[in-house]
Amino acid sequence: MQQIVSLLVENKPGALMRVTGLFSQRGYNIESLTVARTLDPTLSRMTITVDVEQSVRGQVIKQMNKLINVLQAADVTDGPAVNRELVLVRIRMNQQTRTAVLKEAEIFGARVVDSTTEGFCLEATGDPEKLDEFIDVMRSYGEIEATRSGIVSVSLDNKKLRLSPPIPRGAAPEEALELQNAE
Amino acid sequence: MSNLLSGAKILLNCLAAENVDCIFGYPGGVTLPLYDAMYDDPVKHVLVRHEQNAAFAAQGYARATGKVGVCCATSGPGATNLVTGLVDAMMDSIPIVALTGQVSSKLMGSDAFQEADTFGITRSATKHNFLVKNIADLPQVIHEAFYIAASGRPGPVLVDVTKDAFQGQAHYTPVKEIHLPGYRVFSEGHGGQIRRAAQMMWEAERPYIYAGGGIIAANASAELKALAEALDVPVVCTLMGLGGLAAEHRNFVSMPGMHGSYAANMGMSHADLLIALGVRFDDRVTGRLSAFAPHAKVIHVDIDPAEVGKNRQADLPIVGNVKRVLPKLVAELEALAPTMKAKNTAARAAWWKQIRDWKEQHPLTAETSATEIKPQHLMAEIDRLSGGRAIVASDVGQHQMWAAQLIRFNEPRLWINSGGLGSMGFGLPAAIGAQFARPDKLVFAIVGDGGFQMSIPELATIVNHSLPIKIVVMNNGYLGMVRQWQELFYNNRLSEVALSSFPDVEKLAAAYGFKGRTVDSVQEMPSALRDAVNEPGPYLLNVKVAPFENVYPMVPAGGAINEMVLRPPQPVEV
Numbered sequence: 001m002q003q004i005v006s007l008l009v010e011n012k013p014g015a016l017m018r019v020t021g022l023f024s025q026r027g028y029n030i031e032s033l034t035v036a037r038t039l040d041p042t043l044s045r046m047t048i049t050v051d052v053e054q055s056v057r058g059q060v061i062k063q064m065n066k067l068i069n070v071l072q073a074a075d076v077t078d079g080p081a082v083n084r085e086l087v088l089v090r091i092r093m094n095q096q097t098r099t100a101v102l103k104e105a106e107i108f109g110a111r112v113v114d115s116t117t118e119g120f121c122l123e124a125t126g127d128p129e130k131l132d133e134f135i136d137v138m139r140s141y142g143e144i145e146a147t148r149s150g151i152v153s154v155s156l157d158n159k160k161l162r163l164s165p166p167i168p169r170g171a172a173p174e175e176a177l178e179l180q181n182a183e
Numbered sequence: 184m185s186n187l188l189s190g191a192k193i194l195l196n197c198l199a200a201e202n203v204d205c206i207f208g209y210p211g212g213v214t215l216p217l218y219d220a221m222y223d224d225p226v227k228h229v230l231v232r233h234e235q236n237a238a239f240a241a242q243g244y245a246r247a248t249g250k251v252g253v254c255c256a257t258s259g260p261g262a263t264n265l266v267t268g269l270v271d272a273m274m275d276s277i278p279i280v281a282l283t284g285q286v287s288s289k290l291m292g293s294d295a296f297q298e299a300d301t302f303g304i305t306r307s308a309t310k311h312n313f314l315v316k317n318i319a320d321l322p323q324v325i326h327e328a329f330y331i332a333a334s335g336r337p338g339p340v341l342v343d344v345t346k347d348a349f350q351g352q353a354h355y356t357p358v359k360e361i362h363l364p365g366y367r368v369f370s371e372g373h374g375g376q377i378r379r380a381a382q383m384m385w386e387a388e389r390p391y392i393y394a395g396g397g398i399i400a401a402n403a404s405a406e407l408k409a410l411a412e413a414l415d416v417p418v419v420c421t422l423m424g425l426g427g428l429a430a431e432h433r434n435f436v437s438m439p440g441m442h443g444s445y446a447a448n449m450g451m452s453h454a455d456l457l458i459a460l461g462v463r464f465d466d467r468v469t470g471r472l473s474a475f476a477p478h479a480k481v482i483h484v485d486i487d488p489a490e491v492g493k494n495r496q497a498d499l500p501i502v503g504n505v506k507r508v509l510p511k512l513v514a515e516l517e518a519l520a521p522t523m524k525a526k527n528t529a530a531r532a533a534w535w536k537q538i539r540d541w542k543e544q545h546p547l548t549a550e551t552s553a554t555e556i557k558p559q560h561l562m563a564e565i566d567r568l569s570g571g572r573a574i575v576a577s578d579v580g581q582h583q584m585w586a587a588q589l590i591r592f593n594e595p596r597l598w599i600n601s602g603g604l605g606s607m608g609f610g611l612p613a614a615i616g617a618q619f620a621r622p623d624k625l626v627f628a629i630v631g632d633g634g635f636q637m638s639i640p641e642l643a644t645i646v647n648h649s650l651p652i653k654i655v656v657m658n659n660g661y662l663g664m665v666r667q668w669q670e671l672f673y674n675n676r677l678s679e680v681a682l683s684s685f686p687d688v689e690k691l692a693a694a695y696g697f698k699g700r701t702v703d704s705v706q707e708m709p710s711a712l713r714d715a716v717n718e719p720g721p722y723l724l725n726v727k728v729a730p731f732e733n734v735y736p737m738v739p740a741g742g743a744i745n746e747m748v749l750r751p752p753q754p755v756e757v
Contacts, residue, residue, distance in 0.1 A: 010364075010365060013314065014302060014303075014306070014312075014314070017303065017306060018306060021306050021307055022307075025307050058492065059489065059492070059493060062488050062489035063489050065367070065488070065489075066487070066488075066489055067365070068311045068331065068363060068365055068366045069365055070365050071364060071365040072365075162367075163364035163365070164362075164363060164364055164365070164366055164367055164368075165362075166360040166361065166362040167330070167360060167361050167362075168359065168360050168361075169200075169326050169330075169357075169358045169359055169360055169361050170200065170201075
C-alpha cells in the first residue's frame with residue numbers, strides 16, 4: 001500500500017542520500033519524493049510516498065527517525081494532513097478539439113501556461129487521484145506528455161517538534177542522558 | 184604567540200580530549216600531514232598490515248573495553264579496505280571511529296589519484312558519517328563522531344577529512360558542547376511499561392530470559408544478574424551476549440539458536456514469557472520466525488526503537504537502556520513480591536526441573552577420541568586453561584561455534600567474535616586490539632585454517648609489539664562450515680572447500696621471529712596448549728583436528744529451533 005512520509009531534515013550535505021539510501025537498503029520502494037527548503041533555510045521538508053506493506057509502516061518511520069539529520073519523521077498517510085500534487089501536461093491535438101480541451105481543463109481547475117497552434121501546456125494541482133483522472137481525460141483528446149511533481153504534504157496536526165538539547169562535551173554518559181531526558 | 188595549529192594537529196588534540204590512547208592505522212598519500220603531526224604526538228599508533236585489520240583491531244579494542252576504538256586509513260583504497268570492518272561493527276553495534284583522508288577539496292570529483300567517494304560508500308556501513316572539507320568544522324565533527332559512536336545503540340562512525348583540511352591552519356578552541364538536535368537516545372524506559380512487565384514476570388509460569396549483545400554494550404551484567412536472581416529465571420545468552428551472565432552462574436543455561444544447546448532451544452520453544460534484553464531476534468537465533476517461541480508472550484527491552492517489533496511483535500515493548508531499565512524492573516519486582524512471588528511456585532519449580540532435565544538429556548559436552556584430536560576436545564582444553572577468565576577472539580566458522588558452545592565466559596567482554604556479519608579474517612586482528620586494550624589478560628585467537636590465511640600479514644604486527652597472543656589454528660584442512668552445509672544440503676558435493684598447501688607453522692612463525700608448532704597427536708595436544716600459554720611471547724599453535732567433524736546441535740536453515748539435529752546422521756546397518 002501507499003504510505004506518505006513527511007520528514008523534516010537538516011539541510012546538510014548528503015542528507016538526501018541518507019534518506020533515499022536507507023529506503024533502498026531496507027527494500028522500501030519510493031514512488032515519489034519532493035524536497036525543498038523550509039522557512040528556516042537550514043532545514044528541508046521532504047515528502048516521500050513509498051509502497052510498503054501495512055505492517056512495516058511503523059518500521060519505516062522508526063528507521064527514518066534513526067537518521068541523525070532527520071529531526072522529525074511523521075506518517076501522514078491517514079491524516080490529518082493535506083496532500084497535493086502538481087502536474088504539467090503538454091497536449092497536442094487537432095484544431096477542432098481546442099475548445100473542448102479548454103472546457104475540460106476548466107472543470108479540473110487547470111491553467112493554461114503555454115499555448116501554441118499545436119496545443120497547450122496545462123498546469124493542474126490537486127490530490128493525486130484527481131490528477132490521474134485529469135491525465136486520463138486529456139489523453140482522450142490527443143497525444144500528451146505529463147510531468148508530475150510527486151506529493152507534497154502538510155500535516156494539520158500540532159505535533160511538537162522534539163529536539164535534543166546541546167550536551168556539554170565530555171559529559172559522562174549518565175549526565176548526557178539526564179540532559180537528553182530533561183524536559 | 185597564538186594557538187594557530189594545523190588541521191592535523193587539531194585533530195590529534197581532539198583525539199586526546201576524547202582520551203584516545205591507541206590508533207590502529209595505515210598511512211598514505213593524503214594522510215601524510217596527519218602522520219607528520221603524529222610524529223611528535225604522544226598518541227600510540229599501531230601500524231597494521233592491511234586497513235581491514237585496522238578496523239577489526241579497533242573493534243577488538245572496543246569490544247574488550249567498551250571504549251571507542253579508533254582506526255585510520257588513507258583515501259581511496261585505504262578507505263575502501265575499511266568497509267568490511269565498518270559493516271561488521273555496524274551489525275554488532277560496536278563503537279569505533281574511523282578516520283580517513285580524502286583528496287584536497289579542490290580535486291574532489293575530478294577522479295584524482297586515490298580518490299574514492301568514501302562518504303557515499305560508507306553511508307550504509309556506518310551509524311553516521313562526516314565529510315570535513317573545512318578546517319573550522321573539524322573539532323566539532325570529531326567530538327560529534329565520538330559521541331554518536333558511543334551513545335545510544337553504539338556503532339561505527341567515519342570521518343573523511345580532505346588533505347587541505349589537514350594542512351590548513353586555524354585557531355583551535357576546544358569544543359564545549361555537542362548539539363545534535365535530531366539525535367535522540369531513549370534510555371530510561373517507560374515507568375508504566377516497566378511496572379506491567381514486572382507484573383507479567385511474576386504471573387508467568389515459564390519465564391525465560393533471552394539476553395544479547397545489548398547487555399555487553401551497556402555494561403549491564405550486574406543488572407542482568409540481579410534480575411535473574413530476583414526472579415530466579417533461566418537465562419540464555421546469545422552469541423553476542425556470552426559472558427553477559429557468568430557461565431558459572433546457576434541460572435545460566437547456554438547459547439540458543441542454530442548451533443545452540445538442546446536445553447536453550449527447548450526452553451525458548453516452551454517458555455510462556457520471553458524476557459528479551461538487548462537482542463534483535465536475529466534469524467540465527469530464531470530459526471523459522473513463525474515457529475519461534477510459539478507459546479511465549481514477549482517483553483522486549485532495547486535501546487533502539489526500530490528493533491522493537493522489527494522481527495517479532497512485542498507484547499510489552501520497553502525502549503530503553505538495559506542498564507537503566509533493569510534496576511527499575513528489579514525494584515518493581517521486589518515491590519510486588521509480597522503479593523505475587525508465591526503465586527506460581529509449583530509451576531516455576533516444574534519449569535526449572537524441565538530445564539535441568541533437558542540439560543541432562545543432551546548436554547553440551549566435548550567429545551574426545553583416543554586416536555585423533557576432536558575439535559570439541561581442543562575447545563575444552565582451551566576452556567580449562569582459561570577457567571572462564573581469558574579473552575577469546577574468534578574467527579568465523581565451525582571453530583567459532585564450538586568455542587561459543589564449549590568455552591565458558593565468566594565475565595563480559597571476554598568473548599570477541601564477528602556475530603552479525605560473520606567476517607572471516609576477524610579473529611587475529613581483533614585479538615591484537617583486545618591485547619592492546621587489556622595487556623593484563625591472557626588472549627587467545629582461535630581461528631580456522633581458512634580465516635588464519637586471511638590474516639597472516641598481521642603476524643608482523645604481533646611481533647612488532649611483542650603481543651603475547653596465543654594463536655590457535657583449528658586446522659581441519661577445510662572451510663569447515665561451508666563443507667558442513669555442502670555435506671548436508673548439497674549431496675556431499677564438496678566444491679572448493681579443501682584448503683591444501685597450508686604453510687608449515689613452525690617455519691612461518693620462525694620467519695616472523697617467534698615460536699610455532701603443529702600438533703596432531705591427541706596425547707600431546709593438552710601439553711602443547713599449555714606450552715603455548717606458558718610462552719612469554721606470542722605463540723602460533725596449529726592443531727590438526729579430525730577433518731570431518733561437524734557442528735551439532737544444528738537447526739537447518741528455515742527450521743524451527745526445537746527441530747534440532749542433535750548428532751550427525753549415523754550409518755545404517757544393512
